[in-house]
Each structure stands twice: as structure tokens, then as C-alpha cells.
Amino acid sequence: MKEYDDKHIKNIVLLGSVKSGKTTLAETMVFEAGLIKRRGSVEEKSTISDYHEIEHERGNSVYATTLHTEWRDYKINIIDTPGLDDFVGEIASSLRVADTCLFLFHAQYGVEVGSEITWNYVDRFKKPTVFVVNQVDHPKADFDATVAGIKAQFGPAAVVMQYPVNQGEGFDAIIDLLKMTMYKFPAAGGKPEKLPIPAAEKEKADQLHNELVEKAAENDEALMELYFEKGSLDEDELRQGLKLGMLKHDVFPIFCLSxxxxxxxxxxxxxxDNVAPGAREMLPEKTADGKEVACDPTKPAVLFVFKTLVEPFLGKITFFRVCSGEVSEAVDLINHQTGETERLNQLFIMDGKNRNQVKKLSAGDIGATLKLKGTLTNHTLHAKDFPVALATIEFPEPRIRTAVVAREKKDEEKLSEALRDMQAEDPTLMAEFAPELKQLILWGQGELHHSVAKWRLEHVHGIRVDFVEPRIPYRETIQKAATAMYRHKKQSGGAGQFAEVHLRIEPYVEGMADPSGLSIRQQEEIDLKWGGKLVFCNCIVGGVIDQKFLPSILKGIMEKMEEGPMTGSYVRDVRVLVFDGKMHPVDSNDISFKIAGAQAFKEAFKNADPLILEPIYEMEIMVPEELMGDVMSDLQSRRSIIAGMESHGKYQIIRATTPLAEQYKYTTALKSMTQGRASFRRHFKEYAPVPYEVQKTLLAKHQAQ
Ligand SMILES: Nc1nc2c(ncn2[C@@H]2O[C@H](COP(=O)(O)OP(=O)(O)OP(=O)(O)O)[C@@H](O)[C@H]2O)c(=O)[nH]1
Ligand SMILES: [Mg+2]
Known part of the structure; x- marks a missing residue:
């Protein structure tokens, strides 16, 4: 393979909504460059990029895939990302190492709802962006409406660079406003004929050309002066202005194609090749503590790992960007995070599953290596005497959860290990054993994300699992004060056990008044790790219980707080006042007071008007206007409170609060209600009492257990 230096490498990432044609475009770019003889298609499951079995099964990209093409004297590294927002983690990591974003739209659907989420990432990194209106050959393609949608959503920085002359099924020509030329394509596509702009298009082309010139001139004073002098800019000046504008996120050229x-x-x-900024023109990389690392091949090597993937038969592949310096085969680098030396025995440029071995990779390039043991996503590998840790990728928080159960008991340990590996590969997955629920919980971005995880568990790790509804982390609390006493007494043979505890419990609220009729001698305020508080007060008078037994009483109470009297859930927000009791000079000990404390607490709890609390989430759902009614009535059937609505272009944003217990498989429900045209975000809001009927059901269920 030809070697490219840092000045002849461009790194692009293909982004955009589901089925806008990213994978097809990647394939076409490789084919058009003559690097493959036959162009694969998504339908035939033969593209370079969608090579995983699961992608063939689904007909969608699931993983971000790297491939490359060569055009004129440049190597263009391409990262093809999945459009489904379940796989937003793949977008976050790809964006971290790409220089220019190609943001695709389907010419029939224009700006779709998922674009918003992706755009938030692009905007955060301020990466130069080109909008590409694809599928202009579609019978229902509407380029102008798509452009209007782009401008409405992304602002006036979007500027038309090309437009289709005859969109729809007969599409075969584009007018390019930088070159002021018409490109007419042969029926089979490929190399176009360059023609003068036809008279019928002249006026429109001139007007759009002027808009483009003005946009390009805006970004540089010298260009602006030139423009005022000459009344126009030549091609090179235009390119220069566009590049400057793209670097500042002030210009987003709009292309069209099929x-x-x-x-x-x-x-x-x-x-x-000519305009999109190259690696060296981008802002320098930042280290975790804000220092700069320039893209310079003469400096020591620094690599950033943006992705790892375990492939059957091949093992672990580590994908990286060379941020500084140069690496050759068999180089030893230090992993900054682990402190270990890693040897990069072989270097590859990956085209989907195909490995092109190369001798060296230079700053700005994207490559891969095999068999690194301790290196994970977000790690930095650096030359021995050049210790740096590059800024890491911020992955989105998981949105939904499921419980995972191994079908066979013998697989349980293997399952935890496999989930740990999968988490290292995909940080938007998170597995944890929840002791309060007694379930292994897998968090992810959506049900599809989960089903890919399940597929991998079965096909890559050989573990058959079931995904079951996760239990709800309820909480218990009380609504009024209650008093109770408990005497623990045991006399069997040897040493006896004796303890008597009298206590009062009260609902705890921030800044509550001191108790009436009792005086607090000592108070401990405990922030419970599951939220809320326990305030434990010693109100003993006359030493009826020795000071040394109070920690044991507290221990007993904590046991009940950890496994609440109603449903076994955590208890929160209680003030406990221990005010009386009895000791025995010989038989009293720690264990007796622990038991008496626990039992007295349990007794008082029952009489304190106990209440079950459930987690409530704030939901934000973005939905096309015409589907709002369906989504609203579905939300209402899920015990939601609608907090408001707001229109956002052709979408409505619905804000609601919904109990977690009503959200199981919500992403699937929303997808099917809206044919995938809605998106949602949620975050935890608070714990709130469950309705009376729900409490009754929960109590009955717990008793039956
Ligand atoms: N008519 C027409 N169809 C296209 C064009 N580009 C892609 N398609 C078809 O659109 C469908 C989706 O294409 P993909 O390339 O898989 O789209 P994608 O953006 O990679 O989709 P995801 O990976 O699922 O996000 C396929 O059936 C393609 O054949 C185009 O320019 N014109
Ligand atoms: Mg794809």
C-alpha cells in the first residue's frame, strides 16, 4: 500500500439518520477510486463496511467501521457510523478522531429526528462539516425542502454548493456552484461530462453562486476586500474562504448526490482533497489537563485509542489515531493509563474486515493493531520519554436497563466476565449487579443496543441468556411519627441475652424542628448511599442504656433500612429517637441490642403510616407533529404527568414525568408508534409515592414471595 504523509491524509466520518445512505456512499467512494472491482450493496450484504453478521441480519450498520479510499494524491480515511441512535457511542468515538464530518440526509425525508442528537456531538467538537443530500434520484426526492430544513435546523452557515438539475428517477446532472459547471453523468454513474450551465439554469445558478461567494468572503478580511474590489472571487479564493469558514464552524457547504x-x-x-481541512490544519489535540499536542510527525509518538473490538478468530483489534510522531512495526509504547509497555507488532489500515499491513503510520493517520492486552478505549499510548494523556471521549449515559440471566447456572461467572469485556469495547453499555434488586442489570442506549449485546453474548462468547424485566428500585418511608419498644430476652443454658429498646420514629425533612418532649444528647446524620437520610438520635436519660450499646442499636436499625419492612426495599428519610430501655448487668451485649433495635424499628415503622416510593424520570420526547397525539395518549396510559409541549420546526418536544415502572421497553414502543421518527431522553428526577392501588399490589406481591 502506498504511504501517505501527514499532508496528504484526510479523515472523514459519515454521519446522518438511519438509511440515509452512509454505508452505500462509503462503498461508492472506494469503488469510484478504483480500489475495488465490484461495488457491494447493502441489499446483497456485500459492502466493505457492514461486514458483521448482525448487520447483515438487520440491514443496518451497528458498528462504526473504518475504511479508506484514495483520490488524486490523498488518502481519505472514512469512518462509517450507524444511524440508529442506539449506537450513539459509535458516533462519539468516531467524531473524536475524524477531522471532517459528512452529514448525510435522505432527500425524501430531509432533516430527521435523530440528526439532532448527532448534531449535538458535532457542535460540541466544532468539527468542520459538509452536509450531503443523498438519494436525489429517489422518486420523492425534494432537494429544496431538505435545504430549507437544514437551514432551519443548523442555521445560515449552511450554504448550497451544488444542486440537482433533475431530481427524481431521471436524475443525472448536478450544477456545481464553486466550479460553475454542470456535471452530467452516464447512466451507469461514474465519471461525469463537464458541461456549461444551461441557459434555463443560469439565473438560479448565478444567484446561488453569489450566496456562496459572500459566505466564503465573510470569513476573512482580505477576501472581503478582494470581493468588494472585484465583485467576485476566483475558485482558489473561494476554496480558501470556505476552508476558513469550515474550520470556524461558520460555513457548512451542502452537496447533493446519489x-x-x-x-x-x-x-x-x-x-x-482540496478544501476539507487536513489533520495538520485542525486545532491541536488537547491533553486531559488542557495542554496541546500538535499533529507533527517529527515529534515523539502519541496514539489515541478510540475503539477496541473483539472479533471471532482474530481476537482484539485496537483502533487508534496517530496524534503526533510516527509509528513503525514492532514499536514499544507506554500505555499512560496502565503504565505498561505495549508492543505494536504489526500495523494495519483496516477496510472493514480486511487488513492492509503497513510498515509505518504517520501523524494524522488512523490505523489498527492486534493483540494489545491491557489497552482499552480512551487510553493513550506514547513514546517512552513523552508522557501525555489525551483528553478522553465523553460517552453518553445509558438510557435503559434490563436484567440479564444466564440460562445455565454454570455460565454465571463467564457471563460477568463477558459483560466486562463488552463494556470495555462499548462504554455506552454498563453492567452491574444490583444487590437491592438481586439482579444483574445491563444498561444501554435502547432495546436494539441490548439485543446486539445479547447477540454478542450468544455468538461471540457462547453464553445463552435471557433478558427479563428488571425489578424497580422502590424505596420505603413513613408519613407520621410512631413509638415502639422491643425486649429481647433469651435464657438458654449458658450466658443469656437481654436488651430493651424504646424508640420513636418520625418522617425526616430537611431543617425539621427538634423533637417535642425529648432532648437530644447526641445525633448522627447519615447520608444513605441509596438516597435520602437517616438521623439517629440518642435521647437516653439517666444511663438506662449504656453509651457503648448505641452503635449496636444503630446497626440493627440499618439492617432494617437496607431491607425495608414492607417490600424489602431500601428505607429513606427517617429520624429515629432512642429514648428509653433497659440493660442487664450480665446478659446485655451488642448482639442483643442490635436485635432489639431492629425489631423496635420494624414495629414502629408499621404504625407510622408507611409508604412505598418509586423512581420518577423526566422524559423529553421529540416527535413529528402529526404523531404527537399517539405519543401523548400512550404517555398518559403510563401514569405520566405532561409538563409541557414546545414546537421545534416540524417536531414537537413533549416533556413529561413518568414512573420508571411504566417505562419497560419504551424505546421499542416509541419506535413502533412513530416508525422510528421520534427520539427521547430521560433523566432521574425524584422518588415519589406510588398510588394507593399500586402500593396494595406491591405489598401483596411481596407477601406472596
Ligand atoms: N435510490 C437510492 N437508494 C439509496 C441511495 N443510497 C443508499 N440507498 C439505499 O438506501 C438504503 C440504506 O442505505 P445504507 O447505505 O445502508 O444507509 P445507512 O445510512 O448506512 O444506514 P444505517 O447504517 O442503518 O444508518 C439501502 O437500501 C441503499 O441501497 C441513493 O443514493 N439512492
Ligand atoms: Mg450504514
Whole structure:
């Protein structure tokens, strides 16, 4: 394979909604460059990028895949990402190492709901962006409406660079406003004929050309002066202005093409070569503590690991970007996070599952290696005397949960290990054993994300599992004060046991008054690890219980707080006042007071008007206007309180609060209600009392258990 230096490498990431044509475009870009003889298709399950079995099964990309093409003197590294928002983690990591984003839209659907989430990431990193309106050959393609949608959503920085002359099924020509040329494609696509702009299009093309020139000039004073002097800019000046604007996130050129018919990909690649900023033109990489690492091949080597993947038969692949310096085969680097030396025995440029072995990789390039043991996503590998830790990828928090059960008991340990490995590969998955629920909980981005995890457990790790409804982390509390006493007395043979505890419990609220009729001698305020508080007060008078037994009483109470009297859930927000009791000079000991404390607490709890609390989440659902009614009535059937609605272009944002217990499989429900055209975010809000009927059911269920 030809070697490219840092000045001839461009790194792009393909982003955009589901089925906008990212994978097809990646394939076309490789084919058009002559690197493959036959162009694969998503339908035939033969693309370079979607090579995983699960992607074939689903017909969607699931993993971000790296591949490359070569156009003129440049190597273009491409990362093809999945459009489904279940796989937003793949977008976050790809964006971290790409320089320019190609943001695709389907010309029939325009700006779709998922774009918003992806755009939040692009905007956060301020990566240069090109909008690509794909599928202009679609019978219902509407380029102008898509452009209007893009401008409404992403602002006036979006500027038309090309437009289709005859969109729809007969599409075969594009007018390019930088070159002021018409590109007419042969029926099979590929290399176009360059023609003058036809008279009928002249006026429109001139007007759009002027808009483009103004946009390019805006970004540089010298260019602005030139523009005022000459009334125009030449091609090179335009390119310069566009590049500056793209670097500042002030210009987003809009291209159009048909990836499927291979009409327009060559011109797009030409633009990437000539205008899209290269690795050296980007802002320097930042270290975790804010220092800069310039993309410079003459400096010591620094690699950032953005992805790891375990493939059957191949083992672990580690994907990295060379941020500084150069690496050659068999180089030893230090993993900053583990302090271990890792040897990169072989270096590869990955095209999907195909490995192209290379001797060296230079700053700005993206490559991979095999068999690194302790290196994970977000780690930095650096030359011996150049210790740096690069800023890491911030992955989105998981949105939904499920409980995982191994079908066979013997697999339980293997399951925990496999989940640990999968988490290292995909930090948007999170597995934890929840002691209060007594379940292994797997958090993820959506049900599809979960089902991919299940598929991997079965097919890669050989563990058959069931995903079951996770229990709800309820809480218990009280609504009024109650008093109780408990005497623990045991006389059997040897040493006896004796303890008597009298206590009062009260609902705890922030800043509550001191208790009436009791005076607190000592008070301990405990922030419970499951939320809320326990305030434990010693109100003993006259030493009826020795000071030394109070920790044991507290221990007994904590046991009941950890396994509440009603449903076995954690208890929160209680003040306990121990005010009386009795000791025996010989038989009293720690264990007796622990038992008496626990039992007195349990007794008092029953009489204190106990209440079950459930977790409530704030939901934000973005949905096309015409589907709002369905989504609202579904929310109401889930005991939600609608907090408001707000319109956002052709979408409505519904805000609601919904109990966690009503959200099982919500992403699937929402997908099927809206054919995947809605998205939602949620975060924990508070614990709130369950309705009376629900409490009754929960109590009955617990008693039956
Ligand atoms: N007519 C037409 N169809 C296209 C074009 N580009 C892609 N398609 C088809 O659109 C479908 C989706 O294409 P993909 O390339 O898988 O889209 P994607 O954006 O990678 O989709 P995800 O990975 O699921 O997000 C496939 O059936 C493609 O053949 C195009 O330019 N014109
Ligand atoms: Mg795809």
C-alpha cells in the first residue's frame, strides 16, 4: 500500500439518520477510486463496511467501521457510523478522531429526528462539516425542502454548493456552484461530462453562486476586500474562504448526490482533497489537563485509542489515531493509563474486515493493531520519554436497563466476565449487579443496543441468556411519627441475652424542628448511599442504656433500612429517637441490642403510616407533529404527568414525568408508534409515592414471595 504523509491524509466520518445512505456512499467512494472491482450493496450484504453478521441480519450498520479510499494524491480515511441512535457511542468515538464530518440526509425525508442528537456531538467538537443530500434520484426526492430544513435546523452557515438539475428517477446532472459547471453523468454513474450551465439554469445558478461567494468572503478580511474590489472571487479564493469558514464552524457547504447510482461521489472526494481541512490544519489535540499536542510527525509518538473490538478468530483489534510522531512495526509504547509497555507488532489500515499491513503510520493517520492486552478505549499510548494523556471521549449515559440471566447456572461467572469485556469495547453499555434488586442489570442506549449485546453474548462468547424485566428500585418511608419498644430476652443454658429498646420514629425533612418532649444528647446524620437520610438520635436519660450499646442499636436499625419492612426495599428519610430501655448487668451485649433495635424499628415503622416510593424520570420526547397525539395518549396510559409541549420546526418536544415502572421497553414502543421518527431522553428526577392501588399490589406481591 502506498504511504501517505501527514499532508496528504484526510479523515472523514459519515454521519446522518438511519438509511440515509452512509454505508452505500462509503462503498461508492472506494469503488469510484478504483480500489475495488465490484461495488457491494447493502441489499446483497456485500459492502466493505457492514461486514458483521448482525448487520447483515438487520440491514443496518451497528458498528462504526473504518475504511479508506484514495483520490488524486490523498488518502481519505472514512469512518462509517450507524444511524440508529442506539449506537450513539459509535458516533462519539468516531467524531473524536475524524477531522471532517459528512452529514448525510435522505432527500425524501430531509432533516430527521435523530440528526439532532448527532448534531449535538458535532457542535460540541466544532468539527468542520459538509452536509450531503443523498438519494436525489429517489422518486420523492425534494432537494429544496431538505435545504430549507437544514437551514432551519443548523442555521445560515449552511450554504448550497451544488444542486440537482433533475431530481427524481431521471436524475443525472448536478450544477456545481464553486466550479460553475454542470456535471452530467452516464447512466451507469461514474465519471461525469463537464458541461456549461444551461441557459434555463443560469439565473438560479448565478444567484446561488453569489450566496456562496459572500459566505466564503465573510470569513476573512482580505477576501472581503478582494470581493468588494472585484465583485467576485476566483475558485482558489473561494476554496480558501470556505476552508476558513469550515474550520470556524461558520460555513457548512451542502452537496447533493446519489450514492447508489454513483453520481457525485468523485466531485465530493475532490472537495475533501482540496478544501476539507487536513489533520495538520485542525486545532491541536488537547491533553486531559488542557495542554496541546500538535499533529507533527517529527515529534515523539502519541496514539489515541478510540475503539477496541473483539472479533471471532482474530481476537482484539485496537483502533487508534496517530496524534503526533510516527509509528513503525514492532514499536514499544507506554500505555499512560496502565503504565505498561505495549508492543505494536504489526500495523494495519483496516477496510472493514480486511487488513492492509503497513510498515509505518504517520501523524494524522488512523490505523489498527492486534493483540494489545491491557489497552482499552480512551487510553493513550506514547513514546517512552513523552508522557501525555489525551483528553478522553465523553460517552453518553445509558438510557435503559434490563436484567440479564444466564440460562445455565454454570455460565454465571463467564457471563460477568463477558459483560466486562463488552463494556470495555462499548462504554455506552454498563453492567452491574444490583444487590437491592438481586439482579444483574445491563444498561444501554435502547432495546436494539441490548439485543446486539445479547447477540454478542450468544455468538461471540457462547453464553445463552435471557433478558427479563428488571425489578424497580422502590424505596420505603413513613408519613407520621410512631413509638415502639422491643425486649429481647433469651435464657438458654449458658450466658443469656437481654436488651430493651424504646424508640420513636418520625418522617425526616430537611431543617425539621427538634423533637417535642425529648432532648437530644447526641445525633448522627447519615447520608444513605441509596438516597435520602437517616438521623439517629440518642435521647437516653439517666444511663438506662449504656453509651457503648448505641452503635449496636444503630446497626440493627440499618439492617432494617437496607431491607425495608414492607417490600424489602431500601428505607429513606427517617429520624429515629432512642429514648428509653433497659440493660442487664450480665446478659446485655451488642448482639442483643442490635436485635432489639431492629425489631423496635420494624414495629414502629408499621404504625407510622408507611409508604412505598418509586423512581420518577423526566422524559423529553421529540416527535413529528402529526404523531404527537399517539405519543401523548400512550404517555398518559403510563401514569405520566405532561409538563409541557414546545414546537421545534416540524417536531414537537413533549416533556413529561413518568414512573420508571411504566417505562419497560419504551424505546421499542416509541419506535413502533412513530416508525422510528421520534427520539427521547430521560433523566432521574425524584422518588415519589406510588398510588394507593399500586402500593396494595406491591405489598401483596411481596407477601406472596
Ligand atoms: N435510490 C437510492 N437508494 C439509496 C441511495 N443510497 C443508499 N440507498 C439505499 O438506501 C438504503 C440504506 O442505505 P445504507 O447505505 O445502508 O444507509 P445507512 O445510512 O448506512 O444506514 P444505517 O447504517 O442503518 O444508518 C439501502 O437500501 C441503499 O441501497 C441513493 O443514493 N439512492
Ligand atoms: Mg450504514
Amino acid at each position: 450514492a447508489k447510482k454513483n453520481m457525485g461521489s468523485g466531485r465530493l472526494m475532490g472537495f475533501i
